[in-house]
Amino acid sequence: xxxxxxxxxxxxxxxxxxxxxxxxxxxxxxxxxxxxxxxxxxxxxxxxxxxxxxxxxxxxxxxxxxxxxxxxxxxxxxxxxxxxxxxxxxxxxxxxxxxxxxxxxxxxxxxxxxxxxxxxxxxxxxxxxxxxxxxxxxxxxxxxxxxxxxxxxxxxxxxxxxxxxxxxxxxxxxxxxxxxxxxxxxxxxxxxxxxxxxxxxxxxxxxxxxxxxxxxxxxxxxxxxxxxxxxxxxxxxxxxxxxxxxxxxxxxxxxxxxxxxx
Numbered sequence: 189x190x191x192x193x194x195x196x197x198x199x200x201x202x203x204x205x206x207x208x209x210x211x212x213x214x215x216x217x218x219x220x221x222x223x224x225x226x227x228x229x230x231x232x233x234x235x236x237x238x239x240x241x242x243x244x245x246x247x248x249x250x251x252x253x254x255x256x257x258x259x260x261x262x263x264x265x266x267x268x269x270x271x272x273x274x275x276x277x278x279x280x281x282x283x284x285x286x287x288x289x290x291x292x293x294x295x296x297x298x299x300x301x302x303x304x305x306x307x308x309x310x311x312x313x314x315x316x317x318x319x320x321x322x323x324x325x326x327x328x329x330x331x332x333x334x335x336x337x338x339x340x341x342x343x344x345x346x347x348x349x350x351x352x353x354x355x356x357x358x359x360x361x362x363x364x365x366x367x368x369x370x371x372x373x374x375x376x377x378x379x380x381x382x383x384x385x386x387x388x389x390x391x392x393x394x395x396x397x398x399x400x401x402x403x404x405x406x407x408x409x410x411x412x413x414x415x416x417x418x419x420x421x422x423x424x425x426x427x428x429x430x431x432x433x434x435x436x437x438x439x440x441x442x443x444x445x446x447x448x449x450x
Contacts, residue, residue, distance in 0.1 A: 200438035202227075213300045225412070225426040225439040228390070235387050237318050238378045238404060239335055240396035241329035241350070243272075244414050245311045245343060245433070250335040251285055253304040257296040258289055274399030274419040278330060279368040286353065290362020296353045297334045305335065307343060310415075310432030310450035315344045317437055320448045324385060328377045330369050330400050344450070349377055375403035393436065394430070396420060412436065 192204040205212065216224050240270050242249045251271075255264035264285045271281040319325050328332045329350040336350035352365040367373065374396075382392050394401075394408035399419040405411030406423060413424035414433070428435060437447055 195441055196443050198431045200435070200442075208268050222425070223428050223431050223435060225410075225436070227410075227426075227439065227441075231390075232439075233323075234318065234393040234410065234440060235323050235391040236378075236382055236385065236393065237315065237323055237325045238374075238381070238392065238394045238402050238408065239315075239325075239327055239345075240374075240398070240404075241327055241339055242331050243397045244395055244401075245308060245315075245327065246339060247306055247308050248304055250300070250305065250331045251289075254292070254296060254300050255285070255289065256304075258292045258299060260288055264288060267382045268309065271400065272398035273404075273417050274354030278370045282330065282351070282368060282370075286360075286364050287362045288327075289360050292360045294360060297353075301335060301338055305339065307339075308433055310436075312343045313432075313434040313447050314436055315374045316448040316450050317434075317442065317446070319344055319346065321442075324381060326377065326381055328369065328374050328404070330374075347381075349373075366386060371400045371403045374401065375407045378404050378407050384397070393440075396431070 192202040194201050198261050213224050216222050226368050229290060239245050249268050252261055252265040255261045267281050267285050270276045271278055285354060286293045315325050325345045327336055327345040327348045329336045331350055333350045334353055340348040349369055351369050354361040354363040354365045378392060378394055388411040392409045394404050395414050396405055397410040397414050397416045397420065399417060402420055402423055411425045411428045413421045416424065416427065434447065
């Protein structure tokens with residue numbers, strides 16, 4: 189291995205070598221604050237970003253925070269954690285949690301958005317910079333459009349796909365309308381968007397944190413696990429355990445002087 193060049197002097201560097209990504213990761217394991225992201229020769233900038241929302245683009249699980257307004261956060265958070273670890277069927281676990289929210293005032297969503305939901309460091313810079321450089325950006329969430337829509341608008345995503353909470357007379361019904369955005373749907377969304385844009389798989393970048401992101405991460409040219417659950421970390425091409433999301437711009441060879449800071 190050798191230092192090929194600095195992307196950001198003192199912060200991000202390209203390391204060249206013949207070793208496999210697994211061998212390189214093992215070599216750097218234990219280096220404090222180091223994230224290793226493999227890159228093949230040739231063009232590095234991605235033309236499609238597909239990202240999970242909860243605990244990835246934002247620091248919270250929206251359904252857990254919303255449940256706090258109903259006084260049942262521990263009960264719902266326990267189900268969420270098991271689903272993200274891959275211990276439960278995602279769709280069944282989602283329906284179970286939504287059912288527990290039946291009767292909650294719909295206005296709690298607005299309060300939750302304003303009081304609880306915050307982007308993770310570097311999220312807006314990653315999305316804004318990639319979009320400014322011509323990439324398509326898609327937020328695909330197993331959460332809800334009531335949260336994903338505002339989050340997508342705030343961070344600059346062009347497109348968003350998520351589940352729809354059913355409500356009537358100002359209260360949540362306890363049901364989800366239409367199809368469920370599960371692991372398979374996330375992967376299909378990535379592939380369909382890639383193909384519609386006429387891109388190669390190497391042009392795609394996906395990032396997520398839980399077991400329901402595995403299929404999407406495996407379908408991407410570069411699949412990144414962000415502060416991830418073990419099931420996802422085990423299969424991802426790279427793990428972002430230390431740096432903010434904007435470090436994925438370094439991984440594409442883009443120095444901070446060229447970032448779009450939001």
